[in-house]
Amino acid sequence: MAEPTANFGASLRAHRERAGKTRAVLGGMVGRSADWVKAVETGRLLTPRLPMLLRLAEVLDITDLADLTGDQSLPVASVTRTGHPAVDEVAAALKRTILPVGEPPSAPVLRGLVDQAWRLWHQSSAERTAVAAVLPGLLDDARRSTRRLDGADRRAALVDLARVYHLAQLYCAHQPYPELVWLAADRAMGAAQDADDPAAIAAAAWYYGHVYRSANQLDAAEHVLTDAIGLIDSGTGPEQLARWGQLRLGIALGHSKAGRSGPAWRAWDAAADAAHRLGDGYAHPWLMFGRAAVDAYGVTVETDLCRPGEAVRRADTLDYRALPSRSRRAAHLIDAARAHLLAREDVAGVHLLGRALRESVETVRHNPYARSSVIELSGRPGTTGEDARELALAMGMDW
The missing domain is CATH 1.25.40 (Serine Threonine Protein Phosphatase 5, Tetratricopeptide repeat)
Structure with a gap:
C-alpha cells in the first residue's frame, strides 16, 4: 500500500455511518475498541496496515480497498476470498434457464438424493468439493421434477428444490460471485412459496436472513424472519418448533450485529427455550438446530456485541x-x-x-x-x- 492518505479517517467514518454501525460495533467486529475507531477516524492514529484494512472493508461491505483508502485499486475479494475450483460449473447450473431433456426423478427419489447431498455437506471435511460433484445434476433433477410432476408430488418436489437452492447458497457463500448467493436465496424462497409450505418458507427465511445480514441490511433480515414466524405454529410438533426456534435465532443474530443487546438476548432466549423443549440430544437433520447450535451462536452474539x-x-x-x-x-x-x-x-x-x-x-x-x-x-x-x-x-x- 502507498503512504496513508490524510482523508482516510473521514472516509472510514463515512462508510461506517453509511453502514449504520456505531464505533463500538465496528470496533468489535474487527477486534478493536470504540476508542481505537475514534482515534483512526480523527487522525490520531495512522491508516492501519493491510490486514486490518481488509477486515474493515469486509465488515463495511466495501468491494475495492480504493473506496476506503483513496489509494490504488485492490479488490478485497482477491485477498479475502478464494474461488472453489468448481464454482463456474455450479454457477452455470444455477443460472441455467433451459433444462436438459430427461426423465425427472420421482418425489421420493428426489427427497433421498437431496438428503444425501446434505449429509455430504455436513459430514465432509471438504464440503464444497463433495457437494460440487452432485450439485449441478441435482439442480437439474429437482427443477425437472417441479416442472413435470403434479399435485402433492410437485409440492414435495418444490420443497426439495428449495433445499437444493439452500445448499447452492452455502456453496456460493464467500466465493468471488456474491450475486449467486442472492440468486440462490431468492429462488429458494420462490420455490418454498410455490409449495405453499410454511416449514419450507421458514427455512428459506433463515437463509435469506443470512444474505441480508451479510449485506448489512439488518432491518430487511428481521422483516423476512418475522414474517415467516407468523406462519409457524410451534406447538404442532418438533419440526415446527425447530423451525420457529431457528427463526428466533436469526433475529438474535441481526440484533447483535446491530449492537442491540436487549433484543438480541430476548430472541436468543426464545431460541434456547425451543431447543431445551426439543431435548439435549436433538439436532435437526439438515438445519442442525438444537441445543448445541444455539449455545454456539451465543458466542457469536456476545462477540458481535463487543x-x-x-x-x-x-x-x-x-x-x-x-x-x-x-x-x-x-x-x-x-x-x-x-x-x-x-x-x-x-x-x-x-x-x-x-x-x-x-x-x-x-x-x-x-x-x-x-x-x-x-x-x-x-x-x-x-x-x-x-x-x-x-x-x-x-x-x-x-x-
Whole structure:
C-alpha cells in the first residue's frame, strides 16, 4: 500500500455511518475498541496496515480497498476470498434457464438424493468439493421434477428444490460471485412459496436472513424472519418448533450485529427455550438446530456485541463435538477464535483456527475472517506468527 492518505479517517467514518454501525460495533467486529475507531477516524492514529484494512472493508461491505483508502485499486475479494475450483460449473447450473431433456426423478427419489447431498455437506471435511460433484445434476433433477410432476408430488418436489437452492447458497457463500448467493436465496424462497409450505418458507427465511445480514441490511433480515414466524405454529410438533426456534435465532443474530443487546438476548432466549423443549440430544437433520447450535451462536452474539470476556467464557464451556456437522463445528470454532482475538488472546485464537481447519479445510479456507486473521497473525513475532504462517500454508494462501 502507498503512504496513508490524510482523508482516510473521514472516509472510514463515512462508510461506517453509511453502514449504520456505531464505533463500538465496528470496533468489535474487527477486534478493536470504540476508542481505537475514534482515534483512526480523527487522525490520531495512522491508516492501519493491510490486514486490518481488509477486515474493515469486509465488515463495511466495501468491494475495492480504493473506496476506503483513496489509494490504488485492490479488490478485497482477491485477498479475502478464494474461488472453489468448481464454482463456474455450479454457477452455470444455477443460472441455467433451459433444462436438459430427461426423465425427472420421482418425489421420493428426489427427497433421498437431496438428503444425501446434505449429509455430504455436513459430514465432509471438504464440503464444497463433495457437494460440487452432485450439485449441478441435482439442480437439474429437482427443477425437472417441479416442472413435470403434479399435485402433492410437485409440492414435495418444490420443497426439495428449495433445499437444493439452500445448499447452492452455502456453496456460493464467500466465493468471488456474491450475486449467486442472492440468486440462490431468492429462488429458494420462490420455490418454498410455490409449495405453499410454511416449514419450507421458514427455512428459506433463515437463509435469506443470512444474505441480508451479510449485506448489512439488518432491518430487511428481521422483516423476512418475522414474517415467516407468523406462519409457524410451534406447538404442532418438533419440526415446527425447530423451525420457529431457528427463526428466533436469526433475529438474535441481526440484533447483535446491530449492537442491540436487549433484543438480541430476548430472541436468543426464545431460541434456547425451543431447543431445551426439543431435548439435549436433538439436532435437526439438515438445519442442525438444537441445543448445541444455539449455545454456539451465543458466542457469536456476545462477540458481535463487543463483549469479549463473556464471549470467551461461553466459548470455553462449549462441547463442539455435540455439533453433528463438521462445517458447523469449523464455523463456530472460527467464531470462538474471533472471541479470543477480540480479547487479545492470540495464542488461543491461532489454536482455535487450527482446530477449525482440522474439522473442515474448506470452511476455513473460504471464510473471510479466518483469511484476514491469518494474514494479520502471520506478522506476529515468535511462535504465534510461526503457527499462523503454517495455517496459511495449510489453507492454500499464497499472498
